Amino acid sequence: xxxxxxxxxxxxxxxxxxxxxxxxxxxxxKDYGDRPYGVCLDVYDSEGNFVESGTDWxxxxxxxxxxxxxxxxNKLKAQHEAIRNILIDYNCVEYGDCIIDEICEVVxxxxxxxxxxxxxxx
Numbered sequence: 001x002x003x004x005x006x007x008x009x010x011x012x013x014x015x016x017x018x019x020x021x022x023x024x025x026x027x028x029x030k031d032y033g034d035r036p037y038g039v040c041l042d043v044y045d046s047e048g049n050f051v052e053s054g055t056d057w058x059x060x061x062x063x064x065x066x067x068x069x070x071x072x073x074n075k076l077k078a079q080h081e082a083i084r085n086i087l088i089d090y091n092c093v094e095y096g097d098c099i100i101d102e103i104c105e106v107v108x109x110x111x112x113x114x115x116x117x118x119x120x121x122x
Contacts, residue, residue, distance in 0.1 A: 015081065016041045016054065018073040020066050037066035039073075080104070080112055 021038045041054035060066040080100050087095035101111035 015044055015046070016077060017044050018070040018077075019054075020063075020070050021057075037061070037063050039066050039069050041073075076110055076114065079109055 018039050019042050021040050037060045039058045039060070041056040043051040043054060045051055058069065060069065080097075083100050083103055084095050087099065092099075097112040101113065103109075104111045
C-alpha cells in the first residue's frame, strides 16, 4: 500500500502539458519547411505551476492544426491519468500504460502510444 501511495503522489506531482509556441525561425527550414507553429511538451506540477521546458517539439503548418493538437493531447493525457489514478486508488497492482491502453481500446479512447507519434501525430 505504501508503494502505491508514493507512486500516486509522484504521478500527481508532475505531468506533461502541450503548449503552443510560435517559432518563426522554422520558416523555410530544410527539414520542416514552412511550419512555424510549434507545440512543446512542458512539465507542470499538480497545481498547474510550470516546472521545466520540454524537449519534445512538433511543428504544424497552421495555427489551427497546432491548437487542435494541444487540445486533443491535453484532453487525452488527462483521461489517461484519470484512469491510472482510479487503478491506483483501488490498489491495482498494474497501473501502467499497457493496462491503460487496453482499457482505452474497450472504451474507445486513443491509447498512450499516441504520445510517441512523430510530427503532430494526434
